[in-house]
Amino acid sequence: MNEAAVIDVRGLTKRFGDRVVVNHFDMRVPRGRIYGFLGPNGSGKTTTIRMLCGLLTPDEGEGTCLGHDIRKEALKIKREVGYMTQRFGLYDDLSIEENLDFVARVYGVADRRRKVGETLERLGLATRREQLAGSLSGGWKQRLALAACLIHAPQLLLLDEPTAGVDPAARRDFWDQIHELAAQGLTVLVSTHYMDEAERCHELAYISYGRLLTRGTVAEVIAGAGLVTWAIHGAGLVDVGHRLRSAPGIRTVAPFGATLHVSADSEAALKAATAPLASLGQSLHITPIEPSLEDVFIALMQQAQDNFAPSPP
Numbered sequence: 001m002n003e004a005a006v007i008d009v010r011g012l013t014k015r016f017g018d019r020v021v022v023n024h025f026d027m028r029v030p031r032g033r034i035y036g037f038l039g040p041n042g043s044g045k046t047t048t049i050r051m052l053c054g055l056l057t058p059d060e061g062e063g064t065c066l067g068h069d070i071r072k073e074a075l076k077i078k079r080e081v082g083y084m085t086q087r088f089g090l091y092d093d094l095s096i097e098e099n100l101d102f103v104a105r106v107y108g109v110a111d112r113r114r115k116v117g118e119t120l121e122r123l124g125l126a127t128r129r130e131q132l133a134g135s136l137s138g139g140w141k142q143r144l145a146l147a148a149c150l151i152h153a154p155q156l157l158l159l160d161e162p163t164a165g166v167d168p169a170a171r172r173d174f175w176d177q178i179h180e181l182a183a184q185g186l187t188v189l190v191s192t193h194y195m196d197e198a199e200r201c202h203e204l205a206y207i208s209y210g211r212l213l214t215r216g217t218v219a220e221v222i223a224g225a226g227l228v229t230w231a232i233h234g235a236g237l238v239d240v241g242h243r244l245r246s247a248p249g250i251r252t253v254a255p256f257g258a259t260l261h262v263s264a265d266s267e268a269a270l271k272a273a274t275a276p277l278a279s280l281g282q283s284l285h286i287t288p289i290e291p292s293l294e295d296v297f298i299a300l301m302q303q304a305q306d307n308f309a310p311s312p313p
């Protein structure tokens with residue numbers, strides 16, 4: 001028997017005017033999982049997150065978040081969820097400690113002072129407790145925002161691009177922290193545009209134009225895409241890239257440092273597309289490689305239908 005899911009929603013749909021922004025989306029996230037939510041800008045990730053925590057009512061669809069009905073029990077959901085928005089939502093004129101104290105008051109946290117002190121220690125903020133939030137660097141602001149999300153001991157964290165603009169060391173600390181929290185039973189849904197972060201999730205969902213394109217572990221997502229990828233090394237790769245982009249059957253072409261990744265649905269398509277390169281007279285080395293998550297997502301994105309485009313007659 002399956003353990004009850006922390007997020008269990010079916011058919012979520014949201015329209016703004018005549019635009020379908022989230023289109024019959026299903027999601028099931030078990031407790032203690034880190035679930036990555038990916039997709040191009042404007043694909044409906046934030047809108048979905050807002051429906052999950054009761055901030056927006058879906059036009060269609062149903063389900064539960066932490067066992068509460070997303071349509072009828074928004075207040076209960078909000079009390080048990082930590083939601084970190086893209087803007088962090090901090091008060092610049094308050095210190096780190098005052099920000100946490102304020103959030104703890106809003107949630108009516110019992111034994112507030114002790115809880116604020118513990119959270120400052122846990123997130124490594126204690127030595128800076130008196131510093132104004134407005135004077136913190138991006139990485140420290142993010143750490144404070146995470147602390148503010150955790151102060152009322154939520155069961156679920158909804159993190160909307162939490163590491164945008166944060167340096168790699170701070171991002172690594174952040175992800176270590178997220179894994180520790182998940183190991184303690186917290187469930188995390190995190191939207192990101194960073195592939196290295198996607199690889200740190202237990203499971204991923206990729207949406208485009210509000211529609212789910214793929215989901216699964218990193219290995220499942222890569223295998224499920226059925227891409228065959230070659231790495232091409234050599235001179236004149238910009239020209240090679242131009243030629244391959246217009247070749248039939250080629251799904252993606254992307255430079256990675258001194259190599260070019262070329263992906264297609266089959267080896268035959270790659271062979272056919274690369275055969276004419278011999279006439280360039282350049283020495284090119286071709287090595288079959290495992291497609292990266294980025295190769296797969298770019299291929300998916302290009303395949304996705306734009307549901308905002310007019311329907312064919």
Ligand SMILES: Nc1ncnc2c1ncn2[C@@H]1O[C@H](COP(=O)(O)OP(=O)(O)OP(=O)(O)O)[C@@H](O)[C@H]1O
Nearest residue numbers: 016017021039040041042043044045046047048161
């Ligand atoms: N309140 C609203 N009214 C009208 N349109 C909206 C509203 N909120 C979002 N949208 C539109 O819905 C679409 C999806 O937006 P959403 O913010 O959910 O995407 P996203 O995947 O989170 O994007 P990003 O990666 O850029 O944060 C966008 O085209 C956006 O302009």
